[in-house]
Amino acid sequence: MPPRTAPIGVFDSGLGGLTVASAIAQALPGESMIYLGDTARVPYGTRSPATVVRYARNNAKFLAESGIKLLVVACNTVSAQGLGGLADGSDLPVVGVIRPGAQAAIQASAGGPIAVLGTPATVRSEAYLHAIHELDPHRTVHAVACPLFVPLVEEGWLDHPVTTLVAREYLAPLAGTGVDTIILGCTHYPLLRGIIAAVATEVLGREIAIVDSATAVAAQVALRLSTWERTAPPGMPVQHRFCVTDAPDRVGAVAARFWGAGSLPPFEHVDITDHGAGGVKVS
Amino acid sequence: MPPRTAPIGVFDSGLGGLTVASAIAQALPGESMIYLGDTARVPYGTRSPATVVRYARNNAKFLAESGIKLLVVACNTVSAQGLGGLADGSDLPVVGVIRPGAQAAIQASAGGPIAVLGTPATVRSEAYLHAIHELDPHRTVHAVACPLFVPLVEEGWLDHPVTTLVAREYLAPLAGTGVDTIILGCTHYPLLRGIIAAVATEVLGREIAIVDSATAVAAQVALRLSTWERTAPPGMPVQHRFCVTDAPDRVGAVAARFWGAGSLPPFEHVDITDHGAGGVKVS
DSSP: OOOTTSOEEEEESSSTTHHHHHHHHHHOTTOOEEEEEOTTTOOOTTSOHHHHHHHHHHHHHHHHHTTOSEEEEOOHHHHHTGGGGTTTTOSSOEEOSHHHHHHHHHHHOOSSOEEEEEOHHHHHHTHHHHHHHHHOTTOOEEEEEOTTHHHHHHHTOTTOHHHHHHHHHHHGGGTTSOOOEEEEOSTTGGGGHHHHHHHHHHHHSSOOEEEEHHHHHHHHHHHHHHHTTOOOOTTOOOOEEEEESSOGGGOHHHHHHHHOSSOOOOOEEOOOOOOOSSOOOOO | OOOTTSOEEEEESSSTTHHHHHHHHHHOTTOOEEEEEOTTTOOOTTSOHHHHHHHHHHHHHHHHHTTOSEEEEOOHHHHHTGGGGTTTTOSSOEEOSHHHHHHHHHHHOOSSOEEEEEOHHHHHHTHHHHHHHHHOTTOOEEEEEOTTHHHHHHHTOTTOHHHHHHHHHHHGGGTTSOOOEEEEOSTTGGGGHHHHHHHHHHHHSSOOEEEEHHHHHHHHHHHHHHHTTOOOOTTOOOOEEEEESSOGGGOHHHHHHHHOSSOOOOOEEOOOOOOOSSOOOOO
């Protein structure tokens, strides 16, 4: 069993998961982290399920071998595919991004319909729908695919008329639905929170709750570490590592945008060579 | 040496190269083709040069082993990196997308500055700049990175107010430059030809030439086959194969959009397993 001083491992297909890592660092400033962005193989959303599972296992194996105490799958595509089976037979607790988001939305909602904004792959997976229905089988869920939000964030158009126009187009079908809570179901979307909130108010005629799955994941991680008595000891020196599988010199500006506050150390380049589909155990 | 009846091989990182394949099919209706889209590893533009070269070699090897007579690299990222070295030591003629586009632009232009629209990776590579300067060392070239055009095409917003707004933002810096020719330096952009032409007229105050590198590549392929006496014999039955490295069942609508006229046969799934960086010969 890993010691309390061990780091938390976080992976995503790319850099978007840094919004989740950043939320964890804010909620748990005494914990160390290893972040892995699989930039050599991003994006996962367009890959077949078998390929996504294979990539997820490569990432989890690297982090497990680095001695982590808890694994955060900060990738919606992997989380939506049952965490890629990573929790199965693993000694490590595994936290994905779907269930914490669904739980937080149920808590934030006054009982009305919930809208989930996500990539086409996340929406197609119906993972949020199933997670919400596990908690409340009769809740109405509106899933909205927003394929242009990720490229708009990566272009840095966080406060741009085009982004507002795109948000209006995507949210228009929510008019008259009575939705009272929106889940930002993609790690990139917290950066568009302001525009999404403003357009949602416009479309729905009143202010509604916006649930950011990054914050919900951080709360879930805190809870799991505490339940499991694996919270870092007070005064432990905190050290984060940031790794990518390709082009560490190119991540700078985009990574900083996702991380938000404070400066990032240089990214390390790591090789998580893909030895095929079978036989990789997480723990 | 491959027979005249052999197919032409075309690869791209994804499905955008189908605009090039389609232009070849229209220009050379008597030729057979094998198209390979590396959908398991798309996009290439964000990868490191070493990774791009490795992927390009995997693709070229698959096509060479399928018995092609000419290789078309319908991928701007690979073409911009000196065709990934694929032509080096190969018996197969190799045609990329950069030089034919540059040549066509010089022919279409009345001698004024030329603008190149491309992805950030293509613009960063300065490949069009160098190709144009090889033909005319004193020509002014304006390169414009248009990162949102690819996602807009993939979203199918080919005739949408948002796309016009984005085009206006990207083309605004061309005002007053006297540009008389624009190169569509990405395989996705021919689908935005109408909007780009309209906005360019608006910004530059007059109609200008729009050069589509897909058409230019098709002309170059015809020339190479003719010079090399490898044009298909008249009356040869034409058969195309369309292959992808992942998720052949998901390519439908997007592929049809790029291919344009006529129906596409089902895509085959092929495995071009990556055995590492070294030692793969194209011919």
